[in-house]
Amino acid sequence: MSDLMVEAEDVAYRYPFAEVPALEGLTFRLRKGEAMLITGASGCGKSTLLRLLNGLIPNHYKGTLTGALTVAGETCPVPMETLAKRIGTVLQNPDEQFFATTVEEEVALTLEWQCRPREEIRRRVDGALRVLDLTDLARRSVFTLSSGEKQKATLAAVLAAEADLVVMDEPTANLSPEATDELARLILRLKAHGVTLVIVDHRLYWLRGVLDRLLVLDRGHAVFNAERMPGGEDLLDVLAAQPRVADWGLRRVNVARPDLPPCDTFGAPAVEIRGLVFRHSKKTRLIYDGFSARIPRGTITAIVGANGAGKTTLARLLCGLAKPQSGEILYEGRALRRRDIRERAAFVMQQMDIQLFMRTVREELLFSAPRAVPRADREAEADRLLALFGLAHLAERHPQSLSGGEKQRLVVACALMKRPTLLILDEPTSGLDGRNMRVIAAQLAQFALDGGAALLITHDLELLELVAQCQLRIVEPKRKDPEP
Amino acid sequence: MGALRKGFYWDTESLIVVGLFTALGKAASLLVALLGGGMNPVTLLLKNGIATALLVVMVARVRKFGALMLYTLVAQVVSFLMTGGIMVSTLPLYLLGALVADGLIALCGGYRKVWAVLVGVAIYDAFGRLFGLAMSFLMARENVGMVGVGAVIVAFGYLGCLFVGLPCGAKFVKELRHAGIIREV
């Protein structure tokens, strides 16, 4: 029996009504127990290839498929119910693929809907939870899990379904660097269990030592397609040595956690925090207990802290969206009302859909400017930002119809429309390719050069390495011993 | 289309859309109630307006005969599981109302026509309110005045549906179609 898990021969695919094919002339092989990375700039066709592999094309998405594609021994097209038993998919955002409310139920879900006997489901669920060290979290609500734990729960569901091929779409987009490292170790463990993995990701560095095959796509074509030879160089190094690698819009293959100096000693403060005390309600724990810091002007500061330490809470406090129980937040040395703070601060949140309200991209930018600015000035500023962010040709498009990278650029441009004293960005580059990430990084750097203070909450080490100049570390307040 | 999908009239996608819109409706009504209580006229108009606009978008997205019936079934079972009560026993009546509204949409040209959806939702909302009023009559039959107060509140809510929810719903459906978020064909 062949040990090939995927075999593609001159595969091409065109979406319905599309003028050009999304994929063309793809040929590659993947053996059982191997790990393969598919990468490339946004719109290169990697998501389409992933959909071909997990059967969504042509079962869910119509279109024209040519060439020969065999997945898990089945020649495409294969009915979804056949493929679903052999292939497990981990989507970018686990929150958007959980149906159950506890880890155990989520892991059991596929088996339940396959109408397997209860005893078999119990045995397979327990086994999968054990392999991924999730037994203690079995009864935990999915609402209380960290991003890394959610990712593991999704993987456990795939394992319980005994999938031969696991397909992962941007698995690190929402993960902390620590959780990303753990995922890499987990992939090695799955490989050792004979599981074949196909990973689609923009971030490359974390897959060092993990990959057996690497495929780079550019406008639907394979521009780099290599297999690791036994004892040979790591595929990421081979990729980095390619002469045209800079044209492919990729992220860097070598990224290190930057060692940043503390922000308190870094120039004149734009915003000063004094003795901040905050908790969400009387029943919840204290998040800040006398916290003080100075956020320097003309600098990009990274907020650093463990998951749940209160990074986003600090951002909300600094923007006047939450009220501290005590303490002061001074803007340019002055204590302001929260409404006035909101005029001087801009906050780019993680979720893009809920930050876009208007009918066109231009309207969205104009809507973001302070009402006091004359219309002509607002329009001039909007035109300038449209050009800077490479959105000018999309000015009349509906903001919600843009791609992820375009939306991300638009929400940052909207924040800059306010000409804020303090700009806070929460994961502004998650899920972005190298090209889009560098556009945002360049505009951030310019904002700081113009004298603005920027605060960055991000797990994206590459962005930190590129632009962050200092750090603001948040440490959880020490819990007082309960009174006797 | 998957092979199994053809076996069911209600594909999983439609069931998911209905479940999500029911959840959104509950969360949104909670938000509006928190903003200004449930009894003042502005909140009443806004709450009903938002609920109707969401319903219009949902029906335009599901685009299948019986969309309102399915929504009714889910919404009634949800409220029964959350709080219990007698209302669930009136489910057949509500389903009948939804069937009439669905039938009207089909008669007016189908779910792709925005105005047909608006007519259906307007009728559906009216039926729902009438049944609710009938229930409040049963609860307070000894005092006509109390039923009258209920009727005024219900009528006011219906104004929110007619003059805020339906126009906004129609506008948003057109906009979402233009943005490619709701399919046009």
Added chain:
Amino acid sequence: MRASSVKSEALDIRTRLAISLAVSGVSIYLSGTGPLLALGAATLLYVLASGRYRVIAVSYLAVCAMMAFTVGVIVVSFKIGEWLVAGTAWEKSVAMLKPAMLGNFHTPFLRMIPALNVLLAIGLDFSVQRFVGAMKSLRLPRVALVPLMVFCRFVPEFVDVIRQLRDAVRMRGFSMSLGAALVHPIQAIRLTVVPLTVRTLRMADHLSVAAEMKRVGYAKRPTQLLALRFGKADFAVLVAAAHILALICVWQALIPATPYGPRSVQTQEARHE
């Protein structure tokens, strides 16, 4: 009452739903003050077993306030009506309406109490887990099960999304308040409905893809991993509740009732006149 001695958390949700349904139905049938008071007292004991005294008290206060408001509105509107028609041909008609409008406020109020109690008994310990348990134990078909699964999974998610949306709107210099809605009603709806519907429709797309891959919704009735629980306590409570409700119904049947209320009330009024 034996039913009330069992802590409500110990009961299967189906027991509580059945009690709720039966009590609500019986309360609509009842019209006599005595039977309604008895039902109110029995259900109050049932809900007090939850131990959430403060919330129960607040809910009672809220219902009383709502009732007082309604009564106030009726009395004031009637007085205005009387004043407006004084000396006109309508005067007699309005006077005839008086007993129906101002005569009996207490029966509807008493009827509301048992309904409130059983509602609190279920609503007070609402949790997503409890909801899922109820949903699974009812063995619903896929057409109801899939939307309900999605519902209970995404209500908390949407509450969070709405919170974030509120922040996003405030950062653009607007607020999601009653005042703002009054000044710019159309904009208020745009700022809420557009992002929420887009988010919901995108979630629907992603979930549909996930469902297709996990085969969720592609069987008529899936296996349920977690076993159902219907214990002796449920049986005992159901039997006790059935007896109590039957007794109350018999009591009501013994009261000679009129179509629109207990004769006792009307005869008392007649006696006053």
